[in-house]
Amino acid sequence: xxxxxxxxxxxxxxxxxxxxxxxxxxxxxxxxxxxxxxxxxxxxxxxxxxxxxxxxxxxxxxxxxxxxxxxxxxxxxxxxxxxxxxxxxxxxxxxxxxxxxxxxx
Numbered sequence: 192x193x194x195x196x197x198x199x200x201x202x203x204x205x206x207x208x209x210x211x212x213x214x215x216x217x218x219x220x221x222x223x224x225x226x227x228x229x230x231x232x233x234x235x236x237x238x239x240x241x242x243x244x245x246x247x248x249x250x251x252x253x254x255x256x257x258x259x260x261x262x263x264x265x266x267x268x269x270x271x272x273x274x275x276x277x278x279x280x281x282x283x284x285x286x287x288x289x290x291x292x293x294x295x296x
Contacts, residue, residue, distance in 0.1 A: 226268035227252060234262060234273065247290035255287025 231254060234240040241258030251271070252264040261274040 224252070224268060227254070227264045227270075230264070230268075230270050231262065234260070234270075238273070240273075241286070245287045245290050247292055249292045251292070253290050253292070255290050257286045259284050259287060261287060261290065 231240070231243055235242070235256075238260070239258060240260040240262070241256035243254045244257050245255035247253040250266065252268070254262045254264070256262070259275050261272075262270060263272040263274070265271050
């Protein structure tokens with residue numbers, strides 16, 4: 192295969208046609224979570240939530256902690272739900288190791 196052949200193969204893989212270049216969008220974006228971080232520190236103090244160890248990102252941000260608590264934030268970084276915590280629910284199971292969103296319709 193010549194270098195000229197590999198170039199045309201690459202163009203086909205990316206869906207471009209002769210003379211047209213395909214621009215791809217941004218896949219990841221850096222975004223500071225100052226409000227969520229502040230609320231995580233507050234939760235660590237108030238309800239002994241533990242350190243953040245797992246994150247799920249989508250339309251919501253869920254943060255699981257080393258003490259079995261899951262904090263869920265909306266797009267404006269407002270705390271919406273605290274699953275587990277002061278009542279001891281979740282702490283008996285240990286740290287959150289992974290999170291996943293499942294939407295039912």
